Amino acid sequence: xxxxxxxxxxxxxxxxxxxxxxxxxxxxxxxxxxxxxxxxxxxxxxxxxxxxxxxxxxxxxxxxxxxxxxxxxxxxxxxxxxxxxxxxxxxxxxxxxxxxxxxxxxxxxxxxxxxxxxxxxxxxxxxxxxxxxxxxxxxxxxxxxxxxxxxxxxxxxxxxxxxxxxxxxxxxxxx
Numbered sequence: 373x374x375x376x377x378x379x380x381x382x383x384x385x386x387x388x389x390x391x392x393x394x395x396x397x398x399x400x401x402x403x404x405x406x407x408x409x410x411x412x413x414x415x416x417x418x419x420x421x422x423x424x425x426x427x428x429x430x431x432x433x434x435x436x437x438x439x440x441x442x443x444x445x446x447x448x449x450x451x452x453x454x455x456x457x458x459x460x461x462x463x464x465x466x467x468x469x470x471x472x473x474x475x476x477x478x479x480x481x482x483x484x485x486x487x488x489x490x491x492x493x494x495x496x497x498x499x500x501x502x503x504x505x506x507x508x509x510x511x512x513x514x515x516x517x518x519x520x521x522x523x524x525x526x527x528x529x530x531x532x533x534x535x536x537x538x539x540x541x542x543x544x545x546x547x
Contacts, residue, residue, distance in 0.1 A: 398506060405507025408500055409433075412493070417450035420516065424531070434514030435459070439522070439532040440487045443540075447522040447532050448485035456513035469505035470498075485521065487535075 384473065414433060421428040421524070423438040435452035452460040459524060469480045476483055476490040484490055493501070519529045534543065 385414075387508050388514065390544060391538065391544040398510075401503045401506040402510045403506070405503035405510075407509055408496070408504050412489075412504075414453070417487070423533070430470070431514045431516055433508070433511060435518035437518075437530055439520055439528065439530050441528075441532050443537060444524060445518055446524050446526070447528050448487055449518045449520045450517050450529055452514060452516050453508055454511045454514040455509050458496070458517050459515050459517040460513060461508065462513055466502060466505040467507065469508060470501045473504060474501055483507045 382415065382526065383509050385539040416422055417436055418433045419429070420434060420437045421429050422429050433453045434456075436450035439447040454460040455462040457463050464472075464479055468545075472478050472484060473490060474496060476488065476496045478484065496504070536542070
């Protein structure tokens with residue numbers, strides 16, 4: 373009877389330790405994802421205030437307040453990539469985040485703007501791409517709806533960077 377009790381206690385201890393092991397693996401993935409997000413400069417295009425010299429770290433990765441104008445395509449603002457369900461990527465699965473990051477396609481089928489460096493991110497290993505998705509899902513949700521995208525000719529409601537081909541002229545300042 374004692375032998376069965378010892379085996380049973382050992383089995384219970386193993387089962388009880390499984391969630392802790394899974395949490396440890398997620399902590400490791402989260403740390404790796406944070407490292408890669410930092411190294412990849414995701415903060416630059418996805419945190420309000422970054423391009424204006426005053427990043428709002430209380431809304432880290434909550435969406436930019438500056439867009440990029442790409443000739444013939446429009447103006448694109450770095451969206452909220454926190455797990456907010458209404459204004460961010462909170463309803464996306466990890467696999468959908470990886471597909472957008474590495475394949476340039478959102479869950480709704482829309483292709484990401486060319487300013488998003490998904491071609492470079494396509495070279496991440498599957499493990500690293502998943503670590504980024506896990507990290508993004510671990511963030512506190514930020515409620516922040518970014519404007520746009522804006523089609524060519526539409527009025528823009530945010531600051532923007534212009535990307536001009538060689539030989540183009542700088543836009544005249546509004547009077």
